[in-house]
Amino acid sequence: MPYLYVKQKMARFNTLRNQILTIYIFVMTLVLLFVGVITFHIVSSLLKKNAEEQIQQTITQANGRLESLYKQLNSLTAQIVTDMYVQRTFLKEVQGKYLSFEERQYLMQVVNSYQTYFDGIQSFELYTNDYKRIFPLNEMNLVERVGVEWIQEIKKQRGKMVWIGQDPKSPHFFVVARQIRLTDHSFSSGGYLLVRVNTDYFQFSGFSEQKINNQSYTLVLDEKGQKIFSSLPAYLIHVLYVKKKEETDYMVVEQTSPLTKWKVIIVTPLEELIKGVDILKNAIILSGTFGFIIFFAFSFFLSTIVTRPILKLTKIMHGGRNGKLKLSPPISSTIEIDELIETYNSLVNDINHLIQMVYEKELVRSQAELKALQAQINPHFLFNTLDALYWSLIERDEEELAKFVLNMAELFRYTISHSDQDEWVTIQEEVEHIQRYMEVMRVRWGERLVWKINVPDHCLHVRIPKLLIQPLVENAVLHGIGNKTGIGTVSISMTECMEGNELLIKVQDDGNGMDEKELKNLKEKLTSKTVSSVKGSGVALMNVNRRLQLYYGEERELLIHSEAGKGTCVTFQIPKSG
Structure with a gap:
């Protein structure tokens, strides 16, 4: 019973008007969803793009300031290693001459005088070619200070500044080094200069002032991947290693300086970049709901106008169930509906005419079938006669003539049969018929x-x-x-x-x-x-x-x-x- 009840309800709903209304609503819903999703996606993409461009501009400015500091540090160390007194002192050391305590003290004064040009420098250290320290005065050599690998890198750069990174002896300082090349001794190695720089000095690059918003985080790494500056919390480190950035809730923008090879990374939560999208989303939902209501009312009105004439014609056609087809009166409507009614009326006239013709033909066919039944008497009479002749010849031992009569009977039977089932035969049956025909012709x-x-x-x-x-x-x-x-x-x-x-x-x-x-x-x-x-x-x-x-x-x-x-x-x- 529940199934039949539901089926009846569905049958009532399955009308042309309801179908048109459903299609209109479905199409409108798709259009609203499509427009809403596309609009939301485009605006979100524009916001993300603008934010990324702004962050990229910030990174470029930060890299520019870092490069400026790097150039200042590079220029300062170059001035120190080419200072005339430094050159003479290290040439004397290379030649094996003894340096007095007064000479060492004056060398320290000369080198420390450059410290006033660079606020971030903590101290200078000088070492001889055999890695012994000239000042400060203690027994630690260059190998103990930075290690063999960095010494090889300093030598490889042949007088260029080398960024070692975090001081192995103190994490609050960075270390840069430079080989002293003697201009009066064929630019051979005379010793080594080490400079300790405060880590706080690089915060002067203005990262805090250049934040996109309060939720942005900055990370600066040197060429070896060592941290120079970071405001990035530890719990967000994993964001940097996600291959597909779309899989996280953060936008990661990075840039590497071609001069320093340092990488500046800014991590920003996506929700901070698209705050305005929520307002847009609410506006799209509100306008879509309002448009849906208006379109629903319009669709209902339009579907009723379109289907009303068809409904009237359908009621007239239902009258044909009692056996009489009635003509439909003209209904003022669209051209297509008028043509449909005209065609229906023409069809009714033709059907009534055909019914009369079929009735008359049925009478003729009945008479023809009666005559056909009467005509079947002759073939059956012929088959019975041939059958009697066949057995008569068999009794007289006239086997050859009996075979001839049998073939004749089979030929007639094969040829005269007109049932629909016998219209198609196998090639074997056709060949057997040909064989019997040839046997008759041989007589x-x-x-x-x-x-x-x-x-x-x-x-x-x-x-x-x-x-x-x-x-x-x-x-x-x-x-x-x-x-x-x-x-x-x-x-x-x-x-x-x-x-x-x-x-x-x-x-x-x-x-x-x-x-x-x-x-x-x-x-x-x-x-x-x-x-x-x-x-x-x-x-x-x-x-x-x-x-x-x-x-x-x-x-x-x-x-x-x-x-x-x-x-x-x-x-x-x-x-x-x-």
């Missing part, structure tokens, strides 16, 4: 008639229209062998073609054949599209040709080849699928 022609049938076993099951081949055999016997003096042979063969999808059927005789004129006349009759008898044939070749086209298509036809005195060959192709 007339005797040993003059010879026939050969060559059909592969796997083709015997193919179905063809009844009497498609036998008339061709009959034509070959009567018009080919009948007019010939001496023994005549009729050959029936079948072969596969077209990759096994088609069957080529050939009926050939070695009779008198036809000259070109006779052959031309015969072909013209076959292509005339009219069914008439070919002179002297039992079943017309034109009939066979026409049936071939009706059953298998207009492109099918009988192909006839004949030469006077040599015989005639008739071929045609049919699909094996029947």
Whole structure:
């Protein structure tokens, strides 16, 4: 019961007006969703793009200030290692001369005087070529101070400044180093300069002033990946290692300086970048809801106007269930509805006329069936007579004549049967019919008639229209062998073609054949599209040709080849699928 109730409710809903209304609402909903999603996506993308450009500009400015500090530090260390007193002192050291305490003290004063040009410098350290410290005065050598790997890197740079990074001895300082190249000694190595720089000095780059908002975080890494400056909390470090940035809730923008090879990274929460999107989202939802209500009312009104005339016509058509179709009165509506009503009225008139015609034809058909039943008496009388004759000959031991009578009976039975089930037969049945026909013809022609049938076993099951081949055999016997003096042979063969999808059927005789004129006349009759008898044939070749086209298509036809005195060959192709 619940199922039937729901089904009835659904049937009431399944009206043209409701379908039009549903389609309108569905399309409008899709349009509103599409426009809303696209608008939201575009605005969000623009906000993200503008924020990213602003962050990129901030990074560029920060990198510029870092490069400026780096250049200042590079220039300062270059001035120190090329100072005349520093050069003379280290040349004396290379030459093996002893440096007095006073010389060391003056060297310290000269080097420390450069500290006033750079606020971030904590101290300077000088080392000899054999890594011994000149000042400050203690026993720590250069290997202990920075390690062998950094010494090799300093040598490799041949006088260029090397950023070592965080001081191995104190995390609050950065260390830079430079090899002292002696200008008066073929620019050979004279010693090493180490400079300690306060880590707080790089905060003067203004990262705090250049924040995009209060939730942005900055990280500066040197070429080796060591931290120079960071305001990034530890819990956000993983954001830097996510391959697809879309998978996080943060925008990560980074830039590497071509001069310092330092990388500046700014991490910003996405929600801070698209705060205005929430207002836009609410506006889209509100406008979409308002538009949906207006469009729903419009769709309901429009669907009612469109379907009202159709509903009236439907009610008139329902009146035809009692057996009488009524004409619909004109309804003032659209052109299409008027044409529909006019067509319906014309259809009603035609149907009423056809009903009368069918009634009259049924009367005629009933009379024809009665006559057909009466006409069936003659074939049955013929079959019964032949059957009685057959058994009479068997009793008299006239087996040859009895066989002849039996073949005649089977020929009549095969030919006269007209039921729909017997319209199509297998090739095996058609061949058996041909065999019986030839046996009957041998009674007339005797040993003059010879026939050969060559059909592969796997083709015997193919179905063809009844009497498609036998008339061709009959034509070959009567018009080919009948007019010939001496023994005549009729050959029936079948072969596969077209990759096994088609069957080529050939009926050939070695009779008198036809000259070109006779052959031309015969072909013209076959292509005339009219069914008439070919002179002297039992079943017309034109009939066979026409049936071939009706059953298998207009492109099918009988192909006839004949030469006077040599015989005639008739071929045609049919699909094996029947």
